[in-house]
Amino acid sequence: MKEWTRRSLVLGTAAIAAPVLALGIGKLWCQTNVAQRAQLRGLSSLMTIYPDGEVAAALGERYLRQAGLTALGAFERLQANERLRSAAETGCLIKTMLVAQQACRDDFRSGRFHCIDHWVLAQTELDVAALFTIA
């Protein structure tokens, strides 16, 4: 019987460790993603401000590209808005809409707006559009 060499031991360990590591990283990524998706579901009532998801996704993409931002950043900004998040979590569309409109007005007052394809839009509504790119 052939003896185990140091080289074969290292290779064997690596052969076992690599898939385990890949599995671990994959699971971790899935956990984060699943968590995001779960949270996204919490913001889903907010996303109803756009009746057409495809249009919103296209707008969101242009916004992210033009402003050099990421969808995750947009998501985190929306999450950080306590009033917006709690309104969205109630699932009440009217309440969510009113709070979102107020957030947009605040954006305009504070200079947080962008001009996308000639439309001057508030950061909040653009952040919501950006969610469609990962939804």
Place this chain on the structure above:
Amino acid sequence: MIVDARRLDDTVDVRGSIAIIGGGAAGITLALELAGHFKDVLVLESGAIDLEKETQDLYGGKLLGHYQPDLRTTRLRFLGGTTNHWAGQCPKLDPIDFERLPDRPYSGWPVRYATLAPFYERAYRYCEIEAPNLPDPDAVTSKLLEGSAFRLTEFPFSPPTRFGAHYRSQLSSSDRIKVYLNATVTDIITNDSKRAASSLDVRTLNGRRLTVTAAAYVLCCGGIENARILLNCTREFANGLGNQHDLVGRFFMDHLSTMAGIIVPQIEIYDLGALDQHTGARLDRGGLMNAAETVQQPGRRGCSLLLYLYPVHKLDDVFVQAQSPAYQAFNRLMQYAKRGSLAPAFREHGCTALEEPQAIARVLYDRLSTRFHPPPVKIIYVFMEGEQSPNPASRVTLCDEVDALGMRRAVLDWQIDPIDGSNLYQTAMELARSVGAAGLGRMFVNLERGEELSKVQTCWHHMGTTRMHDDPRRGVVDRHCAVHGLSNFYIAGSSVFPTCGRANPTLTIVALAIRLADHLKLTVKSS
């Protein structure tokens, strides 16, 4: 008295106290003001009572630089001048427009707003305007203005007064005013010392010649023609009269017109109230303009703007039909009918209107039904008129081609500083921001940063070519509108504006003419 110079003897000598060259808003105002003091006021009008092709052709010229329509289109050469096709907007210049702004070269007037204010009050009468008040901001307007850089301004409208038609009977019945029609000034002669004008060479298209002598002369032929006439006077001055410092014709300005965008209301708006440019009273209508504080902001280099908001209640073809030639002709006839008179070219307008009676009926029905059951505003068109910065490279010169009377034709080279375009863009963005902040809706901005000038059009407001400045090296006329270096030769009209603000020029032209008349009453002895 009104005389057709074409019917005079071959050569005629005419004498008077004051000779006014041009029978437009400035010339007629001056004549009527001066007639109370002088018994022999002369008005030399190049055109007739109505438009005549041969006379209008004297306006032909060449164009360079930013687009302007044919020079025969934008101006009218008959009694009443360009008021024969003006729209009647009569805002005043803003006090800030008279100030010299540190980051804006060549800006400011040698007089302050307070100097002109009393003459504005007198000018309203000539333009048939009752003293305007600032409109009360309604709920929508208040929302929009809250925390924005805009404010509501007085925006009175003249009917509009056609100075020729409106004041014709006064001019013809006056025994103190003598209007010579078809009398074109072709040269201005000075005395031996060249310090004063001594006479005018006047010609008609049928070969009559007049020599006009007066104690004082006032040139009132418009923003381009004033410069052209001075530049054509090369018999005694190689560079033209009053042009010893190469300033005549420079600093040509026009207001910069552009469609700024479209507002899509998010809330239901039925009436734009003080902002509405279509409904409501003709007088005392409101406009929006940049606040003075914004005008003075560093980096903006001073720019005042006027925004016109046109609400569209129905997104159907009514808006388009309202722009049709038939409806426009009908509208013109109605404007005159309301004043109890027949519109000039009544037959042509009538025929144009009859070509599409269904378009007129549709618009009228829509206007009527909208009045009783107003639907919410669907979209609001936003038009903007901005100030042009004084620019010495923007100028009127002469070409070698001559008109029927042997005068060299004008070349208009309209040059706009890119910073003016940038001001338009910033203002459109500021309006979009204000609309969003007020929760009124969202705005589609029609301008692109850096490309704004490609969408800028002329307002047909020709200004600045004989600018006012106390220093002869910086201006053609002094604060009293007297040409530097000439004791008895004056200029009236928008060509003396050193800074044009955002106000349509006619009211200021009339106010300045009244001010000049008061000055002449004090300084010129009756002949």
